[in-house]
Amino acid sequence: MTTLTGAHIVLESLLAEGTSVMFGYPGGTVIPFFDAFSDYKTLHHVLVRHEQGAAFAADGYARASGKVGVCLATSGPGATNLVTGIADAYMDSIPMVAITGQVRGDMIGSDAFQEVDILGITLPITKHNYFVEDARDIPQVMKEAFYIAKNGRPGPVHIDIPTNVFKQQVDSFNYSEKINLPGFKIPAGTDDKTVTEVVNLIKNSQKPVIICGHGAIISRAEKELRELAVRSHIPVVHTILGKGAFPESHELSYGMLGMHGMAYANFAVHNADLVIGIGTRFDDRITGSLDTFAKNAKIIHIDIDPAEIGKNVKPYLPVVGNIKDVLKQILEVLPEKKHHDWVGEIEGWTRTYPLSTKDTHRITVPKMLTELHKITEGKSIIVTDVGQHQMWTAQYYPQDESNKFLTSGGLGSMGFGLPAAIGARFARPNEEIWLINGDGGIQMNIQELMTIVQEGLEIKIAIMNNGFLGMVRQWQELFYDKNYEGTPITSPDFSLIAQAYGLNHLRCEKPSDIASTIKAARDMKGTVICEFLVEPEDNVFPMVAPGKGLKDTLIGK
Amino acid sequence: MRSTILLLSEDKPGVLNRVTSLLRRKRFNIVGITAGPTLEPNMSRFAITIDDTEERTAKIIKQIDRLIEVVEVVEIARDKSIMSEMLLAKFRSKEGMLDKLPRCKELYKANDEIIVGFIGTPDEVDLFIEKSKPLGLIEISRSGITTLPL
Numbered sequence A: 001m002t003t004l005t006g007a008h009i010v011l012e013s014l015l016a017e018g019t020s021v022m023f024g025y026p027g028g029t030v031i032p033f034f035d036a037f038s039d040y041k042t043l044h045h046v047l048v049r050h051e052q053g054a055a056f057a058a059d060g061y062a063r064a065s066g067k068v069g070v071c072l073a074t075s076g077p078g079a080t081n082l083v084t085g086i087a088d089a090y091m092d093s094i095p096m097v098a099i100t101g102q103v104r105g106d107m108i109g110s111d112a113f114q115e116v117d118i119l120g121i122t123l124p125i126t127k128h129n130y131f132v133e134d135a136r137d138i139p140q141v142m143k144e145a146f147y148i149a150k151n152g153r154p155g156p157v158h159i160d161i162p163t164n165v166f167k168q169q170v171d172s173f174n175y176s177e178k179i180n181l182p183g184f185k186i187p188a189g190t191d192d193k194t195v196t197e198v199v200n201l202i203k204n205s206q207k208p209v210i211i212c213g214h215g216a217i218i219s220r221a222e223k224e225l226r227e228l229a230v231r232s233h234i235p236v237v238h239t240i241l242g243k244g245a246f247p248e249s250h251e252l253s254y255g256m257l258g259m260h261g262m263a264y265a266n267f268a269v270h271n272a273d274l275v276i277g278i279g280t281r282f283d284d285r286i287t288g289s290l291d292t293f294a295k296n297a298k299i300i301h302i303d304i305d306p307a308e309i310g311k312n313v314k315p316y317l318p319v320v321g322n323i324k325d326v327l328k329q330i331l332e333v334l335p336e337k338k339h340h341d342w343v344g345e346i347e348g349w350t351r352t353y354p355l356s357t358k359d360t361h362r363i364t365v366p367k368m369l370t371e372l373h374k375i376t377e378g379k380s381i382i383v384t385d386v387g388q389h390q391m392w393t394a395q396y397y398p399q400d401e402s403n404k405f406l407t408s409g410g411l412g413s414m415g416f417g418l419p420a421a422i423g424a425r426f427a428r429p430n431e432e433i434w435l436i437n438g439d440g441g442i443q444m445n446i447q448e449l450m451t452i453v454q455e456g457l458e459i460k461i462a463i464m465n466n467g468f469l470g471m472v473r474q475w476q477e478l479f480y481d482k483n484y485e486g487t488p489i490t491s492p493d494f495s496l497i498a499q500a501y502g503l504n505h506l507r508c509e510k511p512s513d514i515a516s517t518i519k520a521a522r523d524m525k526g527t528v529i530c531e532f533l534v535e536p537e538d539n540v541f542p543m544v545a546p547g548k549g550l551k552d553t554l555i556g557k
Numbered sequence B: 001m002r003s004t005i006l007l008l009s010e011d012k013p014g015v016l017n018r019v020t021s022l023l024r025r026k027r028f029n030i031v032g033i034t035a036g037p038t039l040e041p042n043m044s045r046f047a048i049t050i051d052d053t054e055e056r057t058a059k060i061i062k063q064i065d066r067l068i069e070v071v072e073v074v075e076i077a078r079d080k081s082i083m084s085e086m087l088l089a090k091f092r093s094k095e096g097m098l099d100k101l102p103r104c105k106e107l108y109k110a111n112d113e114i115i116v117g118f119i120g121t122p123d124e125v126d127l128f129i130e131k132s133k134p135l136g137l138i139e140i141s142r143s144g145i146t147t148l149p150l
């Protein structure tokens, strides 16, 4: 290493944080960063094909590893291309550090070539953002950025660095040991009085239900959650991001709730006398109409973010704290209890209102997923895009472990799947990964296939080809008199796409070939594009129509 | 309900922008905002006056508290605080008019114009303006409310 520059300091800081891979794309303002990169052999840079792919890949990496995902782009268009991925991470509380180059400090404000006020743009979609004025500030900024991204409720942090700061010479690298954030509060456990209240509410409840969200996974409270549910015999339903926190094969698991949740999960919440929300935002997609949501229930809301409590649903008992710590406190004093009548009632609903699918001679997404679940024994890491296939995957691929279901929940960003799967592959090099995608979603970031090839990655890509932007078509069918405007979508010949990229391709056209296609894909080395020609006009049920409450869950057709 | 939120934050560039951007995002209308340094070095105090429901006000306080630089944020109760506002008022000067406007200070005087300063509670400032109108008031500038708890 000849001279130390700001770029070196950024890289040294990344190493100090334990970063081993980052996703990015070069451009004028970050050339000095790439120039210094050659000195750092242990850090791997993955060149994506569009900066949105870099942000989604960092997001997927973070989801699959629990570590901070890192992405980088140049100023102007490079930076604005990151925005959707940063917003996605913000909505789903994903730890991420996004670094952008900026035009020279003395040119900022002059509408210089490729200058954009990216800090202004990311302000409302980041947990925090930084502008670096002087290279000597980099260690402190990097330290704080990683700290903020992963502590408390995680989220993305953006750092904007002018190109002259990357080039600025510095004497030495000293990574900051101390952080100085007097305003950054991280709640731990709660007080004894609250714990007693929780326990009393559980004791006095006849019909309790737990809604488990992403927060339970983030705080790694799976064990405590399980103990709580089992000891007090409480049925558990989950949000889409809470999937896997509580084993779905467990007898007390009643699946996902919400707009496309299991009818029995929705009915359980609707009829409960106690709802324990654990690390959930009570998002509109799970509550349906707030006027009728859990009207007969007292609600306990446990979350690390005080601003989430009372935001959508007014709890009877607010509990601010780290979920793992709070659950541990509760378990110290929680007695055993049984709710046989209540669990029996929900069991009844599972028999009356099971998941149902369209009766057709064609392949349906649920049929494919049922086979995939059987063949992979429910153990594969699953990445989805956004749409009907996403909801069906949440329904038909039950999982017993957390951090194995990677999906864009809060933002619902199409184009998430392929780059997120790339990120997941770097986080989990040796596990099976299936990407379930729509014909629309795969085309939104299809350029990332070449990233897969350049990096030599193995991902099993299943494209559910229905010739429509299916989820939107479903709404048009149900609420707009089947006026299919803007939703029929054609696709390229995926076998030729695969050939052009040098990937394997399989096409499956009838239900009897599903199993053999999946098996063939698993037997092939490397990435396979597996195309399933599925029923074009199938609908995801159950469904809570917009504006309706959970009690009005539609069971089918 | 009109309420004033007092917050203490690290004195860093962009904090005011973060706070106002948040208020815009959550669709609050800012009635007034004042900011300035405190006795502690590197700390600033902001007093933000909004006019909204009690429930939404409680929610926005929690949102403001999430901002990394914000160290402390509280809603100020009117009866447990001093709330003051400064008014600058320009008049076409008339003989003896200052006698009719108590508790204000003459800050500038030219041949036919006079600028006075007045400090009081927002209600007192309102009253002062009403009284001034018939006395040749031309222009005003209000500082917005600033406050300190008792």
Ligand SMILES: Cc1ncc(C[n+]2csc(CCOP(=O)(O)OP(=O)(O)O)c2C)c(N)n1
Pocket (backbone or CB within 6 Å): A385, A386, A387, A388, A389, A390, A412, A413, A414, A415, A437, A438, A439, A440, A441, A442, A464, A466, A468, A469, A470, A471, A472
């Ligand atoms: C970036 C983005 N644009 C638009 C939408 C709206 N949208 C939600 S689902 C959907 C259809 C997705 O179609 P496809 O990928 O084919 O999946 P399918 O629903 O058919 O399974 C669309 C357009 C979105 N969620 N994200």
